[in-house]
Amino acid sequence: MPTDSPTRARETSTAAGASTDTDTISDLEAGLDALQTVSxxxxxxxxxxxxxxxxxxxxxxxxxxVWQVVVWLEIRPVYVIPGPAEVGEAIARAAASGALWEALATSLSRGVLGFLAAVAIGTPLGIVVARVRWVRVTFGPIITGLQVLPSVAWVPAGIIWFGLSDATVYFVILMGAVPSIINGIVAGVDQVPPLYRRVGHVLGAGRITMVKDVILPASLPGYLAGLKQGWAFSWRSLMAAEIIAVGGSIGFGLGAFLQQGRELSDMAIVFVAILLILVVGIAIELLFFSPVEKAMLRRRGLAADPAPANRSSWLSRRRTAATIRSGG
Amino acid sequence: MSTTTSPTGSATAGVATPGIMESGAVESGGVRLRGITQRFAPAGAPVLDGIDLDIAPGEFVCLLGASGCGKSTLLNIVAGLQDPTAGEVVVGGSGSALMFQEPALFPWLTASRNVELALKLRGVPRGERRGRAAELLHLVRLDGAADKRPHELSGGMRQRVALARSLAQERDVLLMDEPFAALDAITRDLLHDELERIWKQTGRTVVFITHNVREAVRLGQRVLLMSSRPGRIAREWRVDVTGERRIEAPDVSRLAIEITNDLREEIRRHAH
Incomplete structure (x- = not known):
């Protein structure tokens, strides 16, 4: 402007040189940045x-x-509803004989291996389904439908095709887990904000770099939710297969352990097996998926409010995961 | 500001040297639009109707208009995101970079990595990216924020990272689509000062879209008022500035009042 008003001149009276004025702006900006960011x-x-x-x-x-009280009430005899003490004893016995560790190791290694195979197969398939329109239109509904099918339904087919071998077990795991993982990726890709794609386009991303640098990282929350569900399905499918397909070259897993308890009418063993199956499922969630998911959400600023969330994190985490899955 | 660089020269020179200072080549920073017409329905009224516009290299132009006048459409056409129904677009030199109203930073990347991604997609070798990103963050005065993630930054800081990312594209023309519209007034004022400083320092050609008349007068060397339905350039003002200007300066106000009156007149035409 040609003339400065008096007030304007007083405000920047020190701004004789451009550098002083720049410093003032820089200080102002630093102050504003400090005020507007939360520690x-x-x-x-x-x-x-x-x-x-x-x-x-x-x-x-x-x-x-509650369990102990039910046992004390003696609604049913102890061999039908054993108490915590009897089950504890059964755990000790099974641990001492080595049957517990064998079953645990067999099932866990199969579950993890089967899950990793499902990830290796489901991930590329998921990317193809999500990105290639005609594949999605044709196969998408079937894959979503497969999720509804209980994987135990595949056990008889597996036994006929592969006999009583590990192949049957892995076949059932894959049929159970792969659709979840595919659906997780598709859901994740669908949730990528269109603005991210536009930014990628403006920055000059090609077909491959767009997928690698924009769409895949952006869809990670959905993918992780799919992996979690994939693990749950792997574990359930594995148990279904192990309970039904016993003998042959199939090793002694938790499902077989449970089935053995039933055959011996040993309710304590049945309880031990159920508890172990549950504990493994929870342990994998707590020790692996939960920390990974939490770290990712926190990095992206998606974790619900860091300070108070610590107190209610168990619930809020679940809510966050549910929101992501439902695409909200 | 540097003067002459060949169109190809500016792109390669930018990789080898800290290219922030030298992208304002005279021949290569201009924009020329001829008869730009955009129809969304074949028989319908045009959104943009025969727009002719010349923007000189290093010029700061503000496009002003009411919502729905097609100014964002025009910007998308200049950016090459959209093809006009008719007309010719020439963006000289290395082309244009586009900045949105939202910072649109990728939340899984730190501030520095966001800038580095733009460098990567431009083909800058891995070893040079970190250093270049640091220079650009220094330019927008975010030296301490390189390793922060977007959610840890304020709105103004995010928009500055987005500006650094746009500058990382090393294009002669910077297109800005209401970049400060979502910010609070204090931050916006400050970013006006920052943008002006960076524009002077880098010699970029800036095309800045806004619906804020004072903002347009505060920033632009030239303010173009667009009419709505059909979108045309109704009038233009040259803002001659000798010294520093502020949004509260009387001269800015005076011109803003004049432009606002024209803008309202333009809007009133649609009442009947």
């Missing part, structure tokens, strides 16, 4: 873990108490 939570990690673990542990204690 992280100061809660200690140990306390946060404790606070998160406390409510579910309380639930376990309550359930144990």
């Amino acid at each position: 992280g939570s100061t809660r200690s990690r140990g306390r946060a873990v404790l606070a998160a673990a406390y409510p579910p542990l309380l639930a376990v204690v309550i359930l144990l108490a």
